[in-house]
Amino acid sequence: MDRAIHIAWVYPDILNIHGGRGDIMALNKISEKMGLPVEIKRCEQLSEDIPFEWADIIYMTSGELKCMPEIVEAFERQRDSLEKYIEKGGILCAVSSSGAVLGNGLEKDDGSIVNGLGLLDMMWKERESVWGDDLWFSTEYGFEIMGNQIQIADVKLGEGQEPFGKTIYGRGNCGDGTEGAKKGNVIFTNCLGPMMIKNPRMAAELLKTAAETAGVTGYRMLDENDTVIEDKSFELIKIFIEKKMNEE
C-alpha cells in the first residue's frame, strides 16, 4: 500500500443539510473495513483553494440552493485545476441540491438563471413545492441503492447524458425513470439517507475507484458480514416501499 486515499470534504459548514456529513463518516468507516486508509481534509472557506492536486475524492454533501452561485464561483476560480483533476480520473461527487453546481444551470423560481460548472449535461428548475419521498434505484455496479430524496428543483438530463441510476421506486430526477447523472468519475445523485451509510457497497465502490486511479493496492472489498445491519435495513424498508408501490 502506497498511501492513504485523499478525500476533500468541500464546505462542510456551508453544505450542511439533510445529515450529509454521514456520507463522510461512512467513507471513513468503510475504508477502515476495507483496510484502505483515508485522509480527509475539510475545505472550510469559499476563499480557500480546493486541493485538486492532493485529492482523490472531492465530496459535496447536500446544501441549500441559495449557496450555489458562490460555490460555482469558488470552483471557477480554479477551473484549470478542476479540469486537470477530472482528466486524471479524480472523483467529484455532489449530493442532492449541491448537484446543481455540476450542471449547466439552475432556473430559479423568479425566472433568473444561475450558471453551473457544466460538467454534467443537466438543467435544474426550481420547483414550486418540495417533493420528499423514498428513493430506490439500480446502478451500473450491479447493486441497488436505497435512500430518500428531498427535491426542491427538477433535473432534466441532456440528450446523451447518462444517469447515475434507474429508478425502481421514487421520483429521481423528474419522474422520468432517471436518477442522478454520471460522466466518468463526476457523479450527481439525489440520494440522501445518508446514501453512503445506508449503502456501504457504494462507499466501497467509490473508494475502490479512487484507489485504482491512485495506484493504491492491498485492500479488500466488503463481504456480507460487513453489511449485516445495512442489509437488514434494506430489506425492512423494501417491504415498506413495496406496499406503497402496490397501493399506487
Add this chain to the structure above:
Amino acid sequence: MKKIRFYAALYISKILAWGIDVVAKGRGTNLPGEIALKISPDFISHIKNIDPDKTIFVTGTNGKSTTTNLIAHIFKKAGVKAAVNLAGANLLPGVVVTLLRNASLGGKLKTDVILLETDERFLPIIYKKLPAKHLCITNVQKDQVQRNGEPNVIWKKIASVIDNDVTVYANINEPNASSLGKLTEKCITYGVDSNSASFDKKGDFFAIAMPCPMCHGALTFESYNIENVGAFVCRECGFNGKEKADYQAESVDFENQTFVADGKKYDFKYNTPFFLYCYIAALAVSDNFGIKNEIAAEAFKDFVNIGGRSESIEIGGKTMHYFRMKQENPETVQSALNMMAADKSEKLFVLGLDDLRDFKPFYTNTFYSYDCDFRKLLDSNISHCICFSETVAYDAALRLLYDGLDENKLTVLPTSDEKIIVEEIYKHGCDNVCIVTLLKKFNEIIDSAKKYVDGKEAE
C-alpha cells in the same frame, strides 16, 4: 352581501366553538375557523377594531408556543387584554378562531392587543389577511424537510412580510433570525450571554455549522448556547452574533435560576438554555408594549408552560423518562439527547424513530439524525440501547453505532408493537429508562407497561 356572509360566519362559528367547548374543551381550535372562512373568505377584514400596530406575530422553527405563552402571561399580569391562540392553532383557521372568540356579536374585537403564534410556512398567507406590525422571530432551523425542503425556503417566506413598517424582534445569536432583522430599520434584538451551559465544538472533526445568511460563506460558532445558536461569526463578510443585543440575558445562573437584563435580576423557573431565549424574547416584546419590567419579572416567577418537553412516570419499579422530539427536526432531538446526557446515572436508552406519516407519500427519513450528535449521551452511563420501529429500527441502530455504541449493548426490534417493546424494557435490570420517540408512541408504551406490570402482579 359580504357583510351578511360575515355575520353568518361569525354567528355560526361562535355557536360551533361554544358547542365544542361544552363537549370537548380545547378541541375547537380550527374547525370553527375553517367554517367561518368557507362562508366568508375575507372574514378577518370585517372584524372591527383590529389595529396592526397592536398585533404581534411570534414565528420561527422552535420556541413559538413557549414565547407566545410567556408574552401572554406578562400581558395578563399587566392587565392587558389580549386575543391569543394559546392552544397553538397557528394556521389561518386557528387565527380566525382566536379572533371570533374575542369578538362581540357586532363583530368588534374586545381586546387591547392581538398576540398570535404563527406558523412560519403560512406566515405570508396570514399576514396578507392580518398585517401585524410586530414580528417576533425565534429562529429559522432545519425542520419538516418533506414540506419545507431547506431553511432558506422558510427564511424567504418570513422575509416577504418584513419592511420598514414592521418591528422585528430578532434573536441576535441565531444567524437566520438575526439576518431577517436586518431587513427593517425597526429591529429590536435579543440575546443571551455565554454561560455555564455554553459549549464549543473545537476538535470535533465532523462538526458542522451553517452557511452565512448574508454572504453564504461558512459561519463559525465561537461558542454555542444551544444548537446553532450562540456567538457566531462569518469570516468572509464579518456578520456576527457577538454584539450585545438590545435585550441581553447576562449573568445567567442556572443553579439559582436567575439572569440579569439591563441591570435588573429576573427569576426563571424553566432553567434550560432553550427557555432562556423565550424569556428574553418575551421581555423584549412586553417592554416595547410599555409593560414595566417589574411586572414581567413577576410573571416569569409563576409562569407555567403548557406541554412540557419531558416527563417521568414510575411503573413497576422502573422510572420511564420521556423526552419530547419532533421528527425531521434535529434541534429538538439534540435538546432531548442533551437533557438525557446531563443525567449521569445508569440508564436504559430506548430510541423509537419512525417513518414519516404527516402526508403522502409516507417515507422513511432518518437522515436528520446525522445532524445530531449522540456521543455525549452514549458516554453518559448507558447500560443498553433498544431501537424499535417497524421500518427504520436498523437505521436508528446504525446511527448509534456510527457514534461509537458497542454492538453488544444494542437490541434492535423491527416492530412498533408496544407489547414487545415493553417486554424488552423489563428484561433489563436498569430501572432508569430514557425514551425518545413520538408522544403518541410513548403513551402507548406507558399503557402497555401498566398492563404488563398488572399482569405480572396478578401471576
